[in-house]
Amino acid sequence: MHDQASVLRNLASREKHKSKMRVIAVTSGKGGVGKTNFTVNLALALAEYGQRVIILDGDLGLANVDIAFGLTARYTIEHLLSGEKTIEQILLTGPLGIGIIPGGSGVQGLANLEHDQLANVVVNLGRLERMADLLIIDTGAGLGHTVINFLQAADDIIMVITPEPTALTDAYGLLKTLRKEAGEVPIHIVINRVKTEADALATYKRLEVAVSKFLHGSLNLLGWVYDDPLMGRAVMQQVPLGISYPESSAYRCIQWIAGTVTGIYLSPPRQAGGIRGFLSTLLRSF
Template sequence: MICKLYRLPGWRKSCLGAMTNMYDQAANLRRIVQQTQPTAVSGKRETRQARVIAVTSGKGGVGKTNLTVNLALALSELGQKVVVIDADLGMANVDVLLGTTPKYTLVQLLDADVPIQEILLEGPGGIRFLPGASGLYRLANLEAGRCQYLLEQVALLDEWADYILLDTGAGIGQTVLQFVLAADEIVLVTTPEPTALTDAYGMLKTYLAHQGSARIHVIINRALDEAEGFSVLRKFSLACERFLTIRLEHLGIVCDDRQVLQAVRQQVPFFLAYPNGVATQNLRHIAAQLQQEKVMLSQKGARGFFRKFLDMMMWR
């Protein structure tokens, strides 16, 4: 057999070299993420790990962000330290509900040496807030040194928080799905409307198709009353168990409350504006139930979450 050796034209050499460098960089970043051990910046092994919970929905307009903020306040009232991360890259508005204007966002961890302490904001009721931004798409192209720095910074969240609540975007976009797949637990928010339930079902179906295996809690928001809320919750759970073979955790319901809308207009969380309101009482019950649940043994805290999320971003 005679083998001929051809000389590649210059432009083909350049393209081949660029592609090789791209794959080498991606492989190097994945290796850094996978080999980074879950240790604190000081080098000592961490003993404290926050519960990382992704709050998501099948569609927009179901009150997901509002519930995330007020659930954080309900957990704080129980003595828990809570950090809310605005992971809605398209319509980030946690800061609007809190009536704050952030100076920095998570993007500053990618561009400059701004420590996470300066990005993390003190919110009302003892909670903390980490603003997000659309620039997080660039996580897929992080340099090795910046990737290591990011992991070291987010590891500090485990020292500050018992709970980390991720307010994801609505729908089943790729980035939303990656946030949900990387979390230890999921809170799925929906309403009794057929369209909201259909989209929530679609979200679960897509999640399971990507081998998602986290504990999934469900909250029915804006129910006319408790009877309707629990009826919808039961029927939705039975449908998921029958057709998706998945068991959902019933976290609770939040009844429709005019005071919620009034609080949004005032840019004050309804949990603080109306401490005796119906929705506030519902969330107190939900927070208490969430706190009583046994923590998953596979939980890996903030650092583990971001390691998994970065790994998925690099494979995009």
């Protein structure tokens, strides 16, 4: 794996871009907290702010970003890794020009590329830098090896939690792992399905106190999303909430969060590594 990362760094050094795409990984400590729906609607809200966004579906078990947009993926990242297709050929186009890279189990193939394959993938994924300002990775939930690799390679992490005690326990477990594996990556918390602002703040406070006391770390509250029955209706319709019910309370919260994310992107606390920096770190960790 060290040799593969060295090859990637050499390839990456041949092309330098003044503007680097920012990589944001969206994750959760457990499944069922609304992570993918949040990711899809965050992408829509960011596109409304004028950001060019591409989503990489990095959930190996439940790759369903395309389904959330009402699309069907004919090709996935596996076809890119095999050399059968280019990045442009596998990239789906969603509403507002949002790009979707169908991933599924194919993302694990990044760890097993030969030199010629690696060069092809770097050239293809390198073109994303000209296509988008932000790459959002919808990771799987929990502490899987591939999930941790994605998180430690990202420029920023957004962790979606809910007020349920089990969600908080699992979120703490993931934060404990990230403290060891991805200590330098800023972690932003979004609390989903809250009844009131007070519920959101109380949930965040419980998690923040535990992290400060036992992990000696810090978090950033990015925002919260109200529990909204229209979200469930949008999921059943396979039309993102931001399109089917743009005036809903949940989507207004996500628009507010997107505004904050845009601010982070414009004035980042740490320099973005771009797609090549992301790939270099990712491959080194496999």
